[in-house]
Amino acid sequence: MFIVGSKGIPGSYGGYETFVDRLTERHQGDPSLKYHVACKAKDSERFVYHNADCFDVRVPSIGPAQAIWYDVAALNDCVSYIRRNRIPHPIVYVLACRIGPFAAHFQKVIHCLGGVLYVNPDGHEWMRAKWSRPVRAYWKWSERLMTRHSDLMVCDSVNMERYIRGEYAGYSPRTTFISYGADARPSVLADDDPKLLGWYREKGLSPKSYYLVVGRFVPENNYETMIREFMASGSKRDFALVTNVSDRFLEELRERTHFDEDPRVRFVGTVYDRELLMKIRENAYAYFHGHEVGGTNPSLLEALASTDLNLLLDVGFNREVAEDGALYWDKRPGDLAALIDRADAMDPEEIRALGVKARRRIHDAYSWEHIANQYKELFTNDKSAVEA
Template structure:
């Protein structure tokens, strides 16, 4: 995976930050479809319980019905840290927003190897993943894990907030190394090739 071509002082990036009210390395991020199985309720609830002074930016295509349900349950609109920032279709800008996040949430509970998780591991240093088998298989020890139990993620957010720069950068290096070694087209094609070859031999 390559990093974004955008510089930190690129006008597109600075305008986006100004417009959304967030600052480089001072926001938690999630990018994904706005559906219940992606743990939005848990992530918002737990972020509200955390002591973090950072923002939580949600890049998603908002579904009003689900949004209203969450507001009724959580009253997240009263928490200025929770920011629904719409969608970002410019891929270079999206990459840069990922790279500049303090940490990335991945709440997908169905589906196996998820491209957005690979992208997060390849660009964001600190990744907080919901603890399901396929997420652990993808990230191994390159991420921190949370359960959907009440209070669990809030504690992890508070812990993540206290991590020092070196610890976070080391997690990022490990994650990028893992993506570079395990998730290349070359390696994936060879694995498919060996499966097909075995089947033909049988």
């Protein structure tokens, strides 16, 4: 199994990087699976991590085109390794739809080697506001080409699978649904851990005194709506935003919302310590989730696994995941503000009951153990992997 498209493991923990790390961790003792993982690097070397063969791919500093270069170079390395070592029936799994113009070529080469090409389409990258119109057009074109020239589209949400099947029905794409995962356990940090207490002192927060959001600082995650609506609410709690701010977007939000005039709104920086962030989520009074572009979102799964009260933007991707374990809002003026006021007045037992439902949902459908088992079933039993 060759995986291309993550920045690599270990040590880089975006969504795809965490996925590859957890997958290889759970399969490291399984003799029926052998992983080869591309890693983005300035040097070129091979090393073993979680019993996976990790190979560094050198990428030049060429701006945004780095990602395309990286995927193409990594696939060339995979093809060379498969040929050199005469790997029978290889599966090459590409994460994200960046290299559509090259998809037909690589599918043909991989088929000639007796293998198959799988693609994870991620989310609607072509809808993200951060991209210019030409870049969005490229993402959409690339997605179409990769759907057309893949042997299987592995979608991380039912809604994304439905979109791929409908949007590209003319290609009769072969699809399956396997979600992203989450750690279905509490943080190892105690309530009086010095690391946690120090963070609270620094940020001026305390357990259950804050609403929380964790995520990329981009417009499609609806920071403006969440800030504006929180400011319109009567909540006495704070709103803590754990995110890596972009100065330009931050200034735009300041001009449009005047959040700097409301002491409850607190940009508290990033938290890369996994256990600390998990504990911060556990101690939040409630969690906001405003993502509306993409498939199953890692930060949503992590919130449902840790936070009792979750207030989610009402879109198909989010309802599919949380079901009745969360409360929902839309972007109409006043809707989220009213929900915040309602949340502030909720009975603690009602909140705990929602938390039980949310954690059960994660345990039953989104635990990493469950996801790893689904991937093992796919990689070992998918007939196309041996008949291509």
